[in-house]
Amino acid sequence: MNLFAIIGEALRALRQNRLRSGLTMLGMIIGVAAVVLMLSIGQGARTKINETIAAMGSNLFIVVPGATSSGGFSFGSGSVRTLTINDAYAIAELSSISATAPITSGTVQLNYAAKNWSTIITGTTPNYFAVGNWKIESGTVFTESDLRSAARLAVLGSVTAKNLFGDEDPVGKTIRITNRPFMVAGVLMAKGQSLTGRDQDDAVFIPITTSERQITGNQFPGSIRYMLVQGKSADDMDIAEIEITQLLRQRHRIAKGKENDFTVRNLTAIADVATDAAKIMSIVLGAIASVSLLVGGIGIMNIMLVSVTERTREIGIRMAIGANQRAILTQFLLEAMMICIMGGLIGLLLGIGGAWLVSQFADMLIVITLGMIGLAFLFSSAVGIFFGFYPAKKAASLKPVDALRYE
């Protein structure tokens, strides 16, 4: 019996019991839809995190002033301004380091014409834009000479630019930062949220020298809030971390056995953790969804076993008129597979539809790949073969005389 004829027989059998076939298929539909939806949500999260990490810049360390203690009291991380601009310049000279960007920051009020906007101001060096992987939308960023002259130049994040200027071009305009006039040198391209969820585009950047003298200055001249350090190579991050630590201990005159008054954090390692977490999340989501696929498969096996018992006489008749074991096996296996594949296709469409709805209403990034579709299809066929085989085998191994005699 050729395959087309067997497919025809299998389809006929499924049509004869529409309600049952449909309900059995429902298990498969829900299973595949769940898998597709969960995988796409997981993939979306991973893509989002990867984008954020790529936007962050590569091989980054963040060095923050550490906890200091006085008379037995710990003042917590960043409580004392132990890091200075000169620390940053010194670290930049290390062989394993390509650049550093010292940073001071604070919250300021910006004004342009009648509009005002409160945002975070970052005083830094021109290196910052390269280290932080920022791209320029329009204009320029400030230069080393601007830094030396403590020029009143500002670079706007896209959100800040939008809020102050709307559709107007900000470059060359004068804004007021805490009532001091600054000229807008450039606007940065949008970067989105940081790993911690802060909107990185809601910001304004000025030379650190200007900031120190006029905006965020305090009683510790030259002190900074933190610095970004970029290592030369991803392979030498461990060495770079040791070099930074040694240098800072030396510069801060920390005696042997005393704790550091700063902390060096490897951002790439943090990013790896975030990536791993996203990966684990998508695996867990997929695994949970697979359980429903498994349950659907067991449902198929159950129904096929009932069907084989019910149709014992039919099997006997077919054997009497010349069906061999393989023909019977193929017919029942194909019935199970068709339920699975049809259910899989419907489930796939539902899953994609569901993912689209989620992306519309939950404002989540949903990614559907061709691989996912293939996986869902492969999975549903595999479920059909796996759970359809036993009932089909049972049908095929009936003895003709017993099957015919079955009432």
Place this chain on the structure above:
Amino acid sequence: MSSIQATHSADPLIHIENLCKSYGLQDADGKTITTQVLFDINLTINRGEFVAIMGHSGSGKSTLMNILGCLDTPTSGSYWLSGRNVAALSSNELAHVRNQNIGFVFQGFNLLKRMTALDNVATPLLYAGVNRANSRKQALEFLRRTGLENFAMHQPNQLSGGQQQRVAISRALINHPQLILADEPTGNLDTQTSSEIMLLFEQLNRDQGITIVLVTHEDDIAAHAKRLIRLKDGHIIVDKNNTVATTLHEVT
């Protein structure tokens, strides 16, 4: 044990030697109780014969039919069908023999439900590897021969008993078998329809030379056959030519 066989020609279709069949059943203690159903059956049926097998229920006639039809295998002994020892064949080879050499007609018609008469008749061809279009064409031709071409698209439950049995006979004939095995083919039919069906068998036997083996417990049905075999308790007790002139040979 000796048996007396009816007229011989040199070309036996069925030749059975010392065939025994017993069933093993497990009792409550897990011990196997063996029940022997057929004892040392020796039987030869030549091409073109029309044989009726009679006997009470439990005589072993159904078991013998099942073995003749390759639906069941003997416990011991040999069964030669067209010169092949089918007792030694695998289940797939038996399926092939059933498909190609044997046509079955059952008491309960045994048509496939929710399938048209046409598709029922065509199914053995599908199992023989013929494509659907060709098999339907041939099936329609066979339905025409039994006068059912107008009922080709009817499903079994839309047909009368006699029509269903004629569909079943068309199905049995479609692969041009040498042997038709009919197990109480008229058991569910009224007298008028029964004799129509029997006339059809006679015609097939006479015109196409198809060997027919019929199981029945009705004497007037058996009367259509040319040879009569009577079974009792798993033994052949009568094997005679079913004509007025033939005297009855009792087996001792």
